[in-house]
Amino acid sequence: MRRCSQTCRRYAPPVRTHLRLGRLLGVPIGINWGVLLVCGLLFWSLAFVSLPAVAPSHPSSAYWFAAVVGVLAFLGSLVGHELGHSAIAQRNGVEVVEITLWLFGGVAKLEGDADDPGAEFRIAAAGPLMSGVIAVAAGAAAWWVDRSSGNQVLEGLLVWLCAINVVLAVSNLLPAFPLDGGRMLRAAIWRRRGRKAPATRVASLIGQVLAVVMVVAGVVLCFKVSWWTGIWTVALGAFLLLAARVEWSASAAQPELLGEPVGSIARRLPSPLGASSTVADLERVLLADPRTPLVPVLDERGDVSQIVPREALARIPPAQRAVVPIRSLTQPLLGLPRVASSDTVTEVIDRLGRGSHWWALLVDDSSLHSVLCSEDVEAVVELATA
Numbered sequence: 001m002r003r004c005s006q007t008c009r010r011y012a013p014p015v016r017t018h019l020r021l022g023r024l025l026g027v028p029i030g031i032n033w034g035v036l037l038v039c040g041l042l043f044w045s046l047a048f049v050s051l052p053a054v055a056p057s058h059p060s061s062a063y064w065f066a067a068v069v070g071v072l073a074f075l076g077s078l079v080g081h082e083l084g085h086s087a088i089a090q091r092n093g094v095e096v097v098e099i100t101l102w103l104f105g106g107v108a109k110l111e112g113d114a115d116d117p118g119a120e121f122r123i124a125a126a127g128p129l130m131s132g133v134i135a136v137a138a139g140a141a142a143w144w145v146d147r148s149s150g151n152q153v154l155e156g157l158l159v160w161l162c163a164i165n166v167v168l169a170v171s172n173l174l175p176a177f178p179l180d181g182g183r184m185l186r187a188a189i190w191r192r193r194g195r196k197a198p199a200t201r202v203a204s205l206i207g208q209v210l211a212v213v214m215v216v217a218g219v220v221l222c223f224k225v226s227w228w229t230g231i232w233t234v235a236l237g238a239f240l241l242l243a244a245r246v247e248w249s250a251s252a253a254q255p256e257l258l259g260e261p262v263g264s265i266a267r268r269l270p271s272p273l274g275a276s277s278t279v280a281d282l283e284r285v286l287l288a289d290p291r292t293p294l295v296p297v298l299d300e301r302g303d304v305s306q307i308v309p310r311e312a313l314a315r316i317p318p319a320q321r322a323v324v325p326i327r328s329l330t331q332p333l334l335g336l337p338r339v340a341s342s343d344t345v346t347e348v349i350d351r352l353g354r355g356s357h358w359w360a361l362l363v364d365d366s367s368l369h370s371v372l373c374s375e376d377v378e379a380v381v382e383l384a385t386a
């Protein structure tokens with residue numbers, strides 16, 4: 001049925017939010033006009049088909065009121081599903097931009113991917129789990145109504161809410177990337193292979209195959225079940241196919257990246273700290289520039305001959321940082337390898353190797369301006385050899 005095709009996707013293609021409804025758990029909630037079409041169809045099917053069938057001989061106003069409540073509960077279920085993703089994402093350090101309800105369900109827009117497959121799996125699983133919890137709660141409430149008041153309309157509505165959340169949970173668990181189940185599959189492959197890009201490629205390939213199956217099944221449903229169900233399934237399959245293809249292309253190998261000059265991936269260093277600076281000054285610089293892995297420090301002659309790595313800050317307790325001189329944390333610049341910004345990624349790997357943590361100073365025209373980090377080089381190699 002139509003409700004079967006409600007899906008949730010994260011990091012999805014841009015869905016424009018047209019109306020902000022407010023915030024829940026600090027996350028902005030918005031709707032796209034497409035969700036109003038779904039609400040209208042659900043209202044019609046509840047008020048004129050489902051509820052009169054399971055609870056006959058009630059006034060129309062009772063069905064209409066229950067249908068409005070049902071549609072609101074459906075929207076609440078979508079938000080609950082997305083809040084499940086959002087809460088676990090936030091716990092794993094991934095920012096949530098907003099939650100949008102639209103034609104094909106809900107989208108929790110996240111700042112980026114999780115850093116490790118375990119977090120990715122938990123974030124993906126949290127949405128269907130939340131839908132499962134709502135389904136159990138609605139089912140238990142329906143059972144309680146049946147045992148107590150016996151209000152057939154209310155019971156029918158709760159059974160419908162239970163069913164729609166079961167459908168939400170199960171349909172999102174399909175291993176069709178970028179659905180939740182596909183993300184869980186990618187996380188499992190990622191953990192097994194140790195790399196994300198090949199896992200994305202496999203999962204998005206499976207996602208494309210399943211999307212094609214969905215399109216074919218939708219065509220069959222058009223003739224065997226109903227036009228509405230068939231067209232909806234075809235539309236959803238086509239959408240998933242496009243989304244999976246985008247992910248598949250984005251995860252393709254890009255060997256040309258190995259020939260790129262490293263200057264384009266180097267991180268700019270902040271201005272050097274003076275020789276008389278304290279650890280509190282260092283802390284301010286690190287807070288202002290969260291991506292810099294180290295800070296240059298001038299010596300008494302005014303030359304940049306020392307650096308302080310970011311992790312050194314943790315050695316000094318916060319209460320002492322204003323009085324401890326920065327020179328207690330410095331290490332000589334001479335010990336660091338140096339590369340030119342025109343060196344290619346391949347040349348740098350040949351010289352400095354892979355698998356160990358290092359920084360290399362980018363020295364052009366004798367001036368120290370940037371640093372190359374081994375993890376940035378590793379990220380390029382991962383993209384290049386996906």
Ligand SMILES: [Zn+2]
Pocket residue numbers: 008009081085127128172180
């Ligand atoms: Zn989801």
